[in-house]
Amino acid sequence: MVVALVAWELGSVLGALPASVFPSMSETGGRLFGLFVDPEFWNSFRETLISWIIGVVAAAVLGLPVGILLGRVAFLYKSSRLLIDFLRTIPSVAVIPLLTLILGATMEMKVVLVIYGAFWPIALQTIYGVRDVxxxxxxxxxxxxxxxxxxxxxxxxxxxxxxxxTGLRISVVVGLLLAISGEILGSAPGIGLDMALAQTGGDVSLTYAYIVFIGLLGVTVDLLLNVMSRKVLFWHASVREEKE
Known part of the structure:
Protein backbone atom coordinates (compact mmCIF):
# COMPACT_ATOMS: atom_id res chain seq x y z
CA MET A 1 0.00 0.00 0.00
CA VAL A 2 2.81 2.41 0.87
CA VAL A 3 4.60 1.66 -2.41
CA ALA A 4 1.36 2.18 -4.36
CA LEU A 5 0.67 5.52 -2.66
CA VAL A 6 4.24 6.76 -3.22
CA ALA A 7 4.10 5.68 -6.87
CA TRP A 8 0.80 7.49 -7.25
CA GLU A 9 2.23 10.71 -5.81
CA LEU A 10 5.45 10.52 -7.85
CA GLY A 11 3.54 9.72 -11.02
CA SER A 12 1.45 12.87 -10.56
CA VAL A 13 4.39 15.11 -9.61
CA LEU A 14 6.57 13.92 -12.49
CA GLY A 15 3.74 14.20 -15.01
CA ALA A 16 3.55 10.50 -15.81
CA LEU A 17 -0.12 10.58 -14.81
CA PRO A 18 -2.19 13.31 -16.51
CA ALA A 19 -3.65 15.71 -13.94
CA SER A 20 -6.96 15.81 -15.80
CA VAL A 21 -7.48 12.11 -15.04
CA PHE A 22 -5.27 11.34 -12.02
CA PRO A 23 -5.04 13.93 -9.26
CA SER A 24 -2.11 13.58 -6.90
CA MET A 25 -2.34 11.41 -3.84
CA SER A 26 -1.80 14.39 -1.53
CA GLU A 27 -4.54 16.40 -3.24
CA THR A 28 -6.95 13.48 -3.02
CA GLY A 29 -6.07 12.98 0.64
CA GLY A 30 -6.77 16.65 1.35
CA ARG A 31 -10.18 16.43 -0.29
CA LEU A 32 -10.88 13.23 1.65
CA PHE A 33 -10.16 14.91 4.98
CA GLY A 34 -12.30 17.82 3.79
CA LEU A 35 -15.23 15.43 3.44
CA PHE A 36 -14.92 14.40 7.07
CA VAL A 37 -15.68 17.94 8.26
CA ASP A 38 -18.50 18.50 5.78
CA PRO A 39 -21.97 18.02 7.36
CA GLU A 40 -23.52 17.39 3.94
CA PHE A 41 -21.20 14.44 3.43
CA TRP A 42 -22.33 12.82 6.68
CA ASN A 43 -25.97 13.40 5.74
CA SER A 44 -25.36 11.56 2.47
CA PHE A 45 -23.45 8.83 4.26
CA ARG A 46 -26.36 8.39 6.64
CA GLU A 47 -28.68 7.92 3.66
CA THR A 48 -26.40 5.18 2.32
CA LEU A 49 -25.95 3.55 5.73
CA ILE A 50 -29.66 3.42 6.54
CA SER A 51 -30.68 1.86 3.23
CA TRP A 52 -27.81 -0.62 3.43
CA ILE A 53 -28.58 -1.80 6.97
CA ILE A 54 -32.35 -1.99 6.46
CA GLY A 55 -31.90 -3.92 3.22
CA VAL A 56 -29.45 -6.47 4.66
CA VAL A 57 -31.53 -7.02 7.82
CA ALA A 58 -34.69 -7.51 5.76
CA ALA A 59 -32.86 -9.91 3.44
CA ALA A 60 -31.68 -11.93 6.45
CA VAL A 61 -35.18 -12.01 7.97
CA LEU A 62 -36.57 -13.30 4.66
CA GLY A 63 -33.66 -15.50 3.59
CA LEU A 64 -33.12 -17.52 6.78
CA PRO A 65 -36.62 -19.04 7.11
CA VAL A 66 -36.90 -19.56 3.35
CA GLY A 67 -33.52 -21.30 3.31
CA ILE A 68 -34.37 -23.50 6.29
CA LEU A 69 -37.72 -24.48 4.77
CA LEU A 70 -36.28 -25.31 1.35
CA GLY A 71 -33.33 -27.08 2.91
CA ARG A 72 -35.50 -29.30 5.10
CA VAL A 73 -38.30 -30.10 2.63
CA ALA A 74 -36.80 -31.90 -0.35
CA PHE A 75 -39.96 -31.54 -2.47
CA LEU A 76 -39.99 -27.75 -2.10
CA TYR A 77 -36.28 -27.53 -2.90
CA LYS A 78 -36.55 -29.64 -6.05
CA SER A 79 -39.69 -27.89 -7.30
CA SER A 80 -38.26 -24.38 -6.79
CA ARG A 81 -34.67 -25.04 -7.86
CA LEU A 82 -35.18 -23.97 -11.48
CA LEU A 83 -36.87 -20.71 -10.47
CA ILE A 84 -34.14 -19.95 -7.92
CA ASP A 85 -31.37 -20.62 -10.43
CA PHE A 86 -33.08 -18.31 -12.92
CA LEU A 87 -33.67 -15.41 -10.52
CA ARG A 88 -30.30 -15.49 -8.76
CA THR A 89 -28.39 -15.32 -12.05
CA ILE A 90 -30.01 -11.99 -12.97
CA PRO A 91 -27.45 -9.28 -12.09
CA SER A 92 -28.89 -7.11 -9.34
CA VAL A 93 -27.80 -3.90 -11.07
CA ALA A 94 -29.89 -4.96 -14.07
CA VAL A 95 -33.08 -4.35 -12.09
CA ILE A 96 -32.13 -0.77 -11.17
CA PRO A 97 -33.93 0.76 -14.21
CA LEU A 98 -37.08 -1.23 -13.37
CA LEU A 99 -37.00 -0.28 -9.69
CA THR A 100 -36.31 3.36 -10.55
CA LEU A 101 -39.28 3.35 -12.91
CA ILE A 102 -41.56 1.90 -10.23
CA LEU A 103 -40.26 3.56 -7.05
CA GLY A 104 -38.31 6.54 -8.40
CA ALA A 105 -34.92 7.77 -7.17
CA THR A 106 -35.77 7.14 -3.52
CA MET A 107 -34.42 5.34 -0.49
CA GLU A 108 -37.17 2.74 -0.95
CA MET A 109 -35.70 1.88 -4.34
CA LYS A 110 -32.27 1.29 -2.77
CA VAL A 111 -33.72 -0.81 0.04
CA VAL A 112 -35.58 -3.07 -2.39
CA LEU A 113 -32.44 -3.36 -4.52
CA VAL A 114 -30.33 -4.34 -1.51
CA ILE A 115 -32.94 -6.86 -0.37
CA TYR A 116 -33.03 -8.45 -3.82
CA GLY A 117 -29.25 -8.76 -4.07
CA ALA A 118 -28.55 -9.72 -0.45
CA PHE A 119 -31.38 -12.27 -0.22
CA TRP A 120 -29.80 -14.86 -2.48
CA PRO A 121 -26.47 -15.45 -0.68
CA ILE A 122 -28.23 -15.82 2.67
CA ALA A 123 -30.99 -18.09 1.34
CA LEU A 124 -28.67 -20.28 -0.72
CA GLN A 125 -26.04 -20.69 2.00
CA THR A 126 -28.81 -21.54 4.47
CA ILE A 127 -30.16 -24.17 2.07
CA TYR A 128 -26.69 -25.68 1.59
CA GLY A 129 -26.00 -25.61 5.33
CA VAL A 130 -29.28 -27.27 6.28
CA ARG A 131 -28.93 -29.93 3.59
CA ASP A 132 -25.36 -30.64 4.66
CA VAL A 133 -26.32 -31.51 8.25
CA THR A 166 -20.67 -17.10 5.16
CA GLY A 167 -23.96 -16.12 3.53
CA LEU A 168 -24.33 -13.14 5.85
CA ARG A 169 -20.79 -11.94 5.12
CA ILE A 170 -21.42 -12.11 1.38
CA SER A 171 -24.78 -10.38 1.71
CA VAL A 172 -23.39 -7.50 3.77
CA VAL A 173 -20.72 -6.75 1.15
CA VAL A 174 -23.16 -7.20 -1.75
CA GLY A 175 -25.64 -4.93 0.02
CA LEU A 176 -23.04 -2.17 0.36
CA LEU A 177 -22.13 -2.40 -3.32
CA LEU A 178 -25.78 -2.33 -4.39
CA ALA A 179 -26.67 0.58 -2.13
CA ILE A 180 -23.93 2.68 -3.71
CA SER A 181 -24.73 1.37 -7.20
CA GLY A 182 -28.36 2.38 -6.75
CA GLU A 183 -27.20 5.89 -5.88
CA ILE A 184 -24.85 6.13 -8.86
CA LEU A 185 -27.08 4.55 -11.50
CA GLY A 186 -30.49 5.33 -10.02
CA SER A 187 -29.71 8.85 -8.72
CA ALA A 188 -30.93 7.97 -5.25
CA PRO A 189 -29.61 10.17 -2.41
CA GLY A 190 -26.33 9.05 -0.83
CA ILE A 191 -22.56 9.15 -1.24
CA GLY A 192 -22.83 7.37 -4.58
CA LEU A 193 -24.91 10.20 -6.01
CA ASP A 194 -22.49 12.77 -4.58
CA MET A 195 -19.60 10.96 -6.26
CA ALA A 196 -21.48 10.84 -9.57
CA LEU A 197 -22.23 14.57 -9.35
CA ALA A 198 -18.56 15.32 -8.62
CA GLN A 199 -17.52 13.27 -11.65
CA THR A 200 -20.12 14.94 -13.86
CA GLY A 201 -18.97 18.36 -12.68
CA GLY A 202 -15.36 17.59 -13.56
CA ASP A 203 -14.09 17.65 -9.96
CA VAL A 204 -11.61 14.80 -10.38
CA SER A 205 -9.93 15.04 -6.97
CA LEU A 206 -13.29 14.98 -5.15
CA THR A 207 -14.36 11.99 -7.22
CA TYR A 208 -11.21 10.13 -6.20
CA ALA A 209 -11.78 11.14 -2.57
CA TYR A 210 -15.19 9.45 -2.65
CA ILE A 211 -13.69 6.38 -4.32
CA VAL A 212 -11.00 6.11 -1.63
CA PHE A 213 -13.59 6.54 1.14
CA ILE A 214 -15.80 3.82 -0.32
CA GLY A 215 -12.77 1.54 -0.58
CA LEU A 216 -11.81 2.20 3.04
CA LEU A 217 -15.40 1.57 4.08
CA GLY A 218 -15.37 -1.78 2.29
CA VAL A 219 -12.07 -2.81 3.93
CA THR A 220 -13.41 -1.81 7.37
CA VAL A 221 -16.58 -3.81 6.85
CA ASP A 222 -14.58 -6.85 5.73
CA LEU A 223 -12.32 -6.68 8.80
CA LEU A 224 -15.29 -6.35 11.14
CA LEU A 225 -17.00 -9.32 9.48
CA ASN A 226 -13.84 -11.40 9.89
CA VAL A 227 -13.71 -10.59 13.59
CA MET A 228 -17.43 -11.30 13.98
CA SER A 229 -17.22 -14.66 12.22
CA ARG A 230 -14.28 -15.73 14.40
CA LYS A 231 -16.21 -14.78 17.53
CA VAL A 232 -19.33 -16.63 16.44
CA LEU A 233 -17.48 -19.71 15.13
CA PHE A 234 -14.85 -19.92 17.89
CA TRP A 235 -15.88 -23.55 18.42
CA HIS A 236 -15.54 -24.54 14.75
CA ALA A 237 -12.61 -26.70 13.65
CA SER A 238 -11.40 -24.22 11.02
CA VAL A 239 -11.11 -21.39 13.58
CA ARG A 240 -9.45 -23.61 16.18
CA GLU A 241 -6.87 -24.79 13.63
CA GLU A 242 -5.97 -21.19 12.72
CA LYS A 243 -5.47 -20.31 16.38
CA GLU A 244 -3.25 -23.32 16.88
Missing part, protein backbone atom coordinates in the same frame (compact mmCIF):
# COMPACT_ATOMS: atom_id res chain seq x y z
CA UNK A 134 -25.56 -35.14 9.06
CA UNK A 135 -28.73 -37.18 8.48
CA UNK A 136 -27.72 -39.64 11.18
CA UNK A 137 -27.61 -36.76 13.64
CA UNK A 138 -31.11 -35.62 12.71
CA UNK A 139 -32.43 -39.21 12.84
CA UNK A 140 -30.96 -39.55 16.32
CA UNK A 141 -32.73 -36.37 17.40
CA UNK A 142 -36.05 -37.64 16.06
CA UNK A 143 -35.57 -41.03 17.72
CA UNK A 144 -35.34 -39.32 21.11
CA UNK A 145 -38.60 -37.52 20.44
CA UNK A 146 -37.12 -34.03 20.71
CA UNK A 147 -39.61 -31.39 19.47
CA UNK A 148 -38.86 -29.93 16.05
CA UNK A 149 -38.44 -26.37 17.25
CA UNK A 150 -35.97 -27.39 19.93
CA UNK A 151 -34.04 -29.66 17.57
CA UNK A 152 -33.88 -26.84 15.00
CA UNK A 153 -32.48 -24.38 17.54
CA UNK A 154 -30.17 -26.80 19.37
CA UNK A 155 -28.96 -29.03 16.53
CA UNK A 156 -29.87 -27.84 13.04
CA UNK A 157 -28.87 -24.17 13.30
CA UNK A 158 -25.53 -24.76 15.08
CA UNK A 159 -24.57 -27.40 12.52
CA UNK A 160 -25.45 -25.06 9.64
CA UNK A 161 -24.03 -21.93 11.32
CA UNK A 162 -20.77 -21.79 9.29
CA UNK A 163 -22.83 -21.62 6.10
CA UNK A 164 -25.13 -18.98 7.58
CA UNK A 165 -22.20 -16.79 8.63
Missing amino acids: DKVLMDTVRSYGIPRLRSALAVLLPAALPYLV
Whole structure:
Protein backbone atom coordinates (compact mmCIF):
# COMPACT_ATOMS: atom_id res chain seq x y z
CA MET A 1 0.00 0.00 0.00
CA VAL A 2 2.81 2.41 0.87
CA VAL A 3 4.60 1.66 -2.41
CA ALA A 4 1.36 2.18 -4.36
CA LEU A 5 0.67 5.52 -2.66
CA VAL A 6 4.24 6.76 -3.22
CA ALA A 7 4.10 5.68 -6.87
CA TRP A 8 0.80 7.49 -7.25
CA GLU A 9 2.23 10.71 -5.81
CA LEU A 10 5.45 10.52 -7.85
CA GLY A 11 3.54 9.72 -11.02
CA SER A 12 1.45 12.87 -10.56
CA VAL A 13 4.39 15.11 -9.61
CA LEU A 14 6.57 13.92 -12.49
CA GLY A 15 3.74 14.20 -15.01
CA ALA A 16 3.55 10.50 -15.81
CA LEU A 17 -0.12 10.58 -14.81
CA PRO A 18 -2.19 13.31 -16.51
CA ALA A 19 -3.65 15.71 -13.94
CA SER A 20 -6.96 15.81 -15.80
CA VAL A 21 -7.48 12.11 -15.04
CA PHE A 22 -5.27 11.34 -12.02
CA PRO A 23 -5.04 13.93 -9.26
CA SER A 24 -2.11 13.58 -6.90
CA MET A 25 -2.34 11.41 -3.84
CA SER A 26 -1.80 14.39 -1.53
CA GLU A 27 -4.54 16.40 -3.24
CA THR A 28 -6.95 13.48 -3.02
CA GLY A 29 -6.07 12.98 0.64
CA GLY A 30 -6.77 16.65 1.35
CA ARG A 31 -10.18 16.43 -0.29
CA LEU A 32 -10.88 13.23 1.65
CA PHE A 33 -10.16 14.91 4.98
CA GLY A 34 -12.30 17.82 3.79
CA LEU A 35 -15.23 15.43 3.44
CA PHE A 36 -14.92 14.40 7.07
CA VAL A 37 -15.68 17.94 8.26
CA ASP A 38 -18.50 18.50 5.78
CA PRO A 39 -21.97 18.02 7.36
CA GLU A 40 -23.52 17.39 3.94
CA PHE A 41 -21.20 14.44 3.43
CA TRP A 42 -22.33 12.82 6.68
CA ASN A 43 -25.97 13.40 5.74
CA SER A 44 -25.36 11.56 2.47
CA PHE A 45 -23.45 8.83 4.26
CA ARG A 46 -26.36 8.39 6.64
CA GLU A 47 -28.68 7.92 3.66
CA THR A 48 -26.40 5.18 2.32
CA LEU A 49 -25.95 3.55 5.73
CA ILE A 50 -29.66 3.42 6.54
CA SER A 51 -30.68 1.86 3.23
CA TRP A 52 -27.81 -0.62 3.43
CA ILE A 53 -28.58 -1.80 6.97
CA ILE A 54 -32.35 -1.99 6.46
CA GLY A 55 -31.90 -3.92 3.22
CA VAL A 56 -29.45 -6.47 4.66
CA VAL A 57 -31.53 -7.02 7.82
CA ALA A 58 -34.69 -7.51 5.76
CA ALA A 59 -32.86 -9.91 3.44
CA ALA A 60 -31.68 -11.93 6.45
CA VAL A 61 -35.18 -12.01 7.97
CA LEU A 62 -36.57 -13.30 4.66
CA GLY A 63 -33.66 -15.50 3.59
CA LEU A 64 -33.12 -17.52 6.78
CA PRO A 65 -36.62 -19.04 7.11
CA VAL A 66 -36.90 -19.56 3.35
CA GLY A 67 -33.52 -21.30 3.31
CA ILE A 68 -34.37 -23.50 6.29
CA LEU A 69 -37.72 -24.48 4.77
CA LEU A 70 -36.28 -25.31 1.35
CA GLY A 71 -33.33 -27.08 2.91
CA ARG A 72 -35.50 -29.30 5.10
CA VAL A 73 -38.30 -30.10 2.63
CA ALA A 74 -36.80 -31.90 -0.35
CA PHE A 75 -39.96 -31.54 -2.47
CA LEU A 76 -39.99 -27.75 -2.10
CA TYR A 77 -36.28 -27.53 -2.90
CA LYS A 78 -36.55 -29.64 -6.05
CA SER A 79 -39.69 -27.89 -7.30
CA SER A 80 -38.26 -24.38 -6.79
CA ARG A 81 -34.67 -25.04 -7.86
CA LEU A 82 -35.18 -23.97 -11.48
CA LEU A 83 -36.87 -20.71 -10.47
CA ILE A 84 -34.14 -19.95 -7.92
CA ASP A 85 -31.37 -20.62 -10.43
CA PHE A 86 -33.08 -18.31 -12.92
CA LEU A 87 -33.67 -15.41 -10.52
CA ARG A 88 -30.30 -15.49 -8.76
CA THR A 89 -28.39 -15.32 -12.05
CA ILE A 90 -30.01 -11.99 -12.97
CA PRO A 91 -27.45 -9.28 -12.09
CA SER A 92 -28.89 -7.11 -9.34
CA VAL A 93 -27.80 -3.90 -11.07
CA ALA A 94 -29.89 -4.96 -14.07
CA VAL A 95 -33.08 -4.35 -12.09
CA ILE A 96 -32.13 -0.77 -11.17
CA PRO A 97 -33.93 0.76 -14.21
CA LEU A 98 -37.08 -1.23 -13.37
CA LEU A 99 -37.00 -0.28 -9.69
CA THR A 100 -36.31 3.36 -10.55
CA LEU A 101 -39.28 3.35 -12.91
CA ILE A 102 -41.56 1.90 -10.23
CA LEU A 103 -40.26 3.56 -7.05
CA GLY A 104 -38.31 6.54 -8.40
CA ALA A 105 -34.92 7.77 -7.17
CA THR A 106 -35.77 7.14 -3.52
CA MET A 107 -34.42 5.34 -0.49
CA GLU A 108 -37.17 2.74 -0.95
CA MET A 109 -35.70 1.88 -4.34
CA LYS A 110 -32.27 1.29 -2.77
CA VAL A 111 -33.72 -0.81 0.04
CA VAL A 112 -35.58 -3.07 -2.39
CA LEU A 113 -32.44 -3.36 -4.52
CA VAL A 114 -30.33 -4.34 -1.51
CA ILE A 115 -32.94 -6.86 -0.37
CA TYR A 116 -33.03 -8.45 -3.82
CA GLY A 117 -29.25 -8.76 -4.07
CA ALA A 118 -28.55 -9.72 -0.45
CA PHE A 119 -31.38 -12.27 -0.22
CA TRP A 120 -29.80 -14.86 -2.48
CA PRO A 121 -26.47 -15.45 -0.68
CA ILE A 122 -28.23 -15.82 2.67
CA ALA A 123 -30.99 -18.09 1.34
CA LEU A 124 -28.67 -20.28 -0.72
CA GLN A 125 -26.04 -20.69 2.00
CA THR A 126 -28.81 -21.54 4.47
CA ILE A 127 -30.16 -24.17 2.07
CA TYR A 128 -26.69 -25.68 1.59
CA GLY A 129 -26.00 -25.61 5.33
CA VAL A 130 -29.28 -27.27 6.28
CA ARG A 131 -28.93 -29.93 3.59
CA ASP A 132 -25.36 -30.64 4.66
CA VAL A 133 -26.32 -31.51 8.25
CA ASP A 134 -25.56 -35.14 9.06
CA LYS A 135 -28.73 -37.18 8.48
CA VAL A 136 -27.72 -39.64 11.18
CA LEU A 137 -27.61 -36.76 13.64
CA MET A 138 -31.11 -35.62 12.71
CA ASP A 139 -32.43 -39.21 12.84
CA THR A 140 -30.96 -39.55 16.32
CA VAL A 141 -32.73 -36.37 17.40
CA ARG A 142 -36.05 -37.64 16.06
CA SER A 143 -35.57 -41.03 17.72
CA TYR A 144 -35.34 -39.32 21.11
CA GLY A 145 -38.60 -37.52 20.44
CA ILE A 146 -37.12 -34.03 20.71
CA PRO A 147 -39.61 -31.39 19.47
CA ARG A 148 -38.86 -29.93 16.05
CA LEU A 149 -38.44 -26.37 17.25
CA ARG A 150 -35.97 -27.39 19.93
CA SER A 151 -34.04 -29.66 17.57
CA ALA A 152 -33.88 -26.84 15.00
CA LEU A 153 -32.48 -24.38 17.54
CA ALA A 154 -30.17 -26.80 19.37
CA VAL A 155 -28.96 -29.03 16.53
CA LEU A 156 -29.87 -27.84 13.04
CA LEU A 157 -28.87 -24.17 13.30
CA PRO A 158 -25.53 -24.76 15.08
CA ALA A 159 -24.57 -27.40 12.52
CA ALA A 160 -25.45 -25.06 9.64
CA LEU A 161 -24.03 -21.93 11.32
CA PRO A 162 -20.77 -21.79 9.29
CA TYR A 163 -22.83 -21.62 6.10
CA LEU A 164 -25.13 -18.98 7.58
CA VAL A 165 -22.20 -16.79 8.63
CA THR A 166 -20.67 -17.10 5.16
CA GLY A 167 -23.96 -16.12 3.53
CA LEU A 168 -24.33 -13.14 5.85
CA ARG A 169 -20.79 -11.94 5.12
CA ILE A 170 -21.42 -12.11 1.38
CA SER A 171 -24.78 -10.38 1.71
CA VAL A 172 -23.39 -7.50 3.77
CA VAL A 173 -20.72 -6.75 1.15
CA VAL A 174 -23.16 -7.20 -1.75
CA GLY A 175 -25.64 -4.93 0.02
CA LEU A 176 -23.04 -2.17 0.36
CA LEU A 177 -22.13 -2.40 -3.32
CA LEU A 178 -25.78 -2.33 -4.39
CA ALA A 179 -26.67 0.58 -2.13
CA ILE A 180 -23.93 2.68 -3.71
CA SER A 181 -24.73 1.37 -7.20
CA GLY A 182 -28.36 2.38 -6.75
CA GLU A 183 -27.20 5.89 -5.88
CA ILE A 184 -24.85 6.13 -8.86
CA LEU A 185 -27.08 4.55 -11.50
CA GLY A 186 -30.49 5.33 -10.02
CA SER A 187 -29.71 8.85 -8.72
CA ALA A 188 -30.93 7.97 -5.25
CA PRO A 189 -29.61 10.17 -2.41
CA GLY A 190 -26.33 9.05 -0.83
CA ILE A 191 -22.56 9.15 -1.24
CA GLY A 192 -22.83 7.37 -4.58
CA LEU A 193 -24.91 10.20 -6.01
CA ASP A 194 -22.49 12.77 -4.58
CA MET A 195 -19.60 10.96 -6.26
CA ALA A 196 -21.48 10.84 -9.57
CA LEU A 197 -22.23 14.57 -9.35
CA ALA A 198 -18.56 15.32 -8.62
CA GLN A 199 -17.52 13.27 -11.65
CA THR A 200 -20.12 14.94 -13.86
CA GLY A 201 -18.97 18.36 -12.68
CA GLY A 202 -15.36 17.59 -13.56
CA ASP A 203 -14.09 17.65 -9.96
CA VAL A 204 -11.61 14.80 -10.38
CA SER A 205 -9.93 15.04 -6.97
CA LEU A 206 -13.29 14.98 -5.15
CA THR A 207 -14.36 11.99 -7.22
CA TYR A 208 -11.21 10.13 -6.20
CA ALA A 209 -11.78 11.14 -2.57
CA TYR A 210 -15.19 9.45 -2.65
CA ILE A 211 -13.69 6.38 -4.32
CA VAL A 212 -11.00 6.11 -1.63
CA PHE A 213 -13.59 6.54 1.14
CA ILE A 214 -15.80 3.82 -0.32
CA GLY A 215 -12.77 1.54 -0.58
CA LEU A 216 -11.81 2.20 3.04
CA LEU A 217 -15.40 1.57 4.08
CA GLY A 218 -15.37 -1.78 2.29
CA VAL A 219 -12.07 -2.81 3.93
CA THR A 220 -13.41 -1.81 7.37
CA VAL A 221 -16.58 -3.81 6.85
CA ASP A 222 -14.58 -6.85 5.73
CA LEU A 223 -12.32 -6.68 8.80
CA LEU A 224 -15.29 -6.35 11.14
CA LEU A 225 -17.00 -9.32 9.48
CA ASN A 226 -13.84 -11.40 9.89
CA VAL A 227 -13.71 -10.59 13.59
CA MET A 228 -17.43 -11.30 13.98
CA SER A 229 -17.22 -14.66 12.22
CA ARG A 230 -14.28 -15.73 14.40
CA LYS A 231 -16.21 -14.78 17.53
CA VAL A 232 -19.33 -16.63 16.44
CA LEU A 233 -17.48 -19.71 15.13
CA PHE A 234 -14.85 -19.92 17.89
CA TRP A 235 -15.88 -23.55 18.42
CA HIS A 236 -15.54 -24.54 14.75
CA ALA A 237 -12.61 -26.70 13.65
CA SER A 238 -11.40 -24.22 11.02
CA VAL A 239 -11.11 -21.39 13.58
CA ARG A 240 -9.45 -23.61 16.18
CA GLU A 241 -6.87 -24.79 13.63
CA GLU A 242 -5.97 -21.19 12.72
CA LYS A 243 -5.47 -20.31 16.38
CA GLU A 244 -3.25 -23.32 16.88
